[in-house]
Amino acid sequence: MATSAPPAGWRSRLYRLDTKASPYAYIAPFFLVFAAFGLFPLIYTGWLSLHHVELGQSGSGTWVGFDNYTSLWDNQFFWKALRNTFTLGVISTVPQLLMALGLAHLLNYKLRARGFFRVAVLAPYATSIAAAALVFVQLFNPDYGMINQFLGHVGVHDIRWDSSKWPAQIAISAIVTWRWTGYNALIYLAAMQAVPADLYEAAALDGASRWRQFLSVTIPSIRPTIFFTIIVSTIGATQLFGEPLIYGGGVGPTGGTDHQYQTLSLYMYDKGWQVGQLGQASAVAWVMLLILLLIGAAQLLVMRANRRKLGG
């Protein structure tokens, strides 16, 4: 082996084949899994949305054109679910990311027990959606829950966290916010620690206060990370399912007795697995795809404009 002179012929050809083909072999598992369980079902969902297909039926059923979409258009609960997905999405991501930024800023100080604080704020991430929702249902119970007891002490009485629309949506977004704020804070923290110190020094020389430095050095420097978390959280928010489902307890996927917190995801499950209309459920899924594409395009535009404005 030590004296192996470069042999001509098949060996070098084999070597070349190895270097050429092996990269594709290494990435093949990912693309095979994605093709089978991601891309194909994604497209086939679109095909199914143009058919009448029932639960338990295999194949695509009978062609109905755009009927599933028009029946969604005429359904008040679809519109309700669309609005709920939007409002829940906003109140479960915007405060969350703002708090995560602030938290990351604090964690970036030189601290005693910094390791403890980091692990502590990440602990909710280890809790599952189901477990967190079950515990929060107890905390938010309108009759005996701790939150209403506490609010009673400060003069706010009897908030119906279950039946009123906004309180229920706030409670559900509290679950989401609780689970993800620490995680996002750590992502911001990592980005903040990569900001070069001389930027701060220059800003301090110019007489910028710490708050000013945060606004004009930290935020612009970690902009890509902020966009990244916005995209990830928005995608997460459009697919909220477990939190409102379990928050509703025995109500099932209607999202409250009056559909007051039914999301599109729950609506889809309701149509597909309760009503048993997989075709209609597929139409809901493709509406979600459309919404995601619109949001993605909007975010891309904002990102471009932002980059141009800052000239970077």
Next chain:
Amino acid sequence: MAQLTESVKPADARGRTAPPRTARRRKVRAGGAGKQHNGGPIAYAFLILAALVSLFPLYWTVVAASHTDTDIVTPPTPLLPGSHLIDNLKIVWDQVDMTKALVNSTIVAGTVAISTVLFATLAGFAFAKLEFRGRNALLTIVVATMTVPPQLTVIPLYQIITDAGWVGHLQSVILPSLVAAFGVFFMRQFLSEALPIELVEAARVDGAHSLRIIWHVVFPIARPAMAVLGMLVFVQSWNDFFWPFIALSQQNPTVQVALAGVGSGNHQIDHAVVVCAALVATLPLLLVFAVLGKQIVSGITAGAVKS
């Protein structure tokens, strides 16, 4: 074989310190840390508040799980642990087969974690260090697939597993998760910084074929990142809800599916028992967190910084 490892070692030592890019970045980072301000009392106050808000629901889970239903539904709500934990645990196990659920979750999350780490390391290595046609375009596709929500795939998947007779069986939740884009991207980020290309080239000059390079060069260097990725994927898979809820049943559930059943079953709901079940489902991960919290924190922050 011996020759391979020998010739690799010096390159390893050289490679890790040599690239100027890494060195510069390290210096910047060290400088940044040196300039950090000390946290004032207000910073500590807010941080303690954040820690309390994060930890209190977990603490109260233990409290509620150790009381009776009556204790919980009569204000004032108990704030200290009670003495009914064992009783509640018994009822949880009477209502659902928690042992089966825990075993199932371990099988699913374990399989998914191992296979994701393996495939993601291979793909991450290819994207980070190998030249091939279409590399950038394919990497963009990988990242883009992260934005496809499961809602867009579950309906055909459900038809597939119905036809295959897999409804209620674990393979229906394992197969679609065998490798995820997040993992590929994570390993690619790690390996493009940590693995010097000279190392790969040196091994290749020694006549090592590519599987050998993977085994003797890539895996040893990727090991810390593989461990972190494995933990992250395990946590994600353990907590996964949407697809398992559809594909599995209460007869053969994962822990999360069992929890959904406890929370909405037909039986008279005992709130202490419900919270106790949530505790059982969360405890394994919290134990992992208590032991490996710091590594998980560093893993999340390492994967976050994007080039």
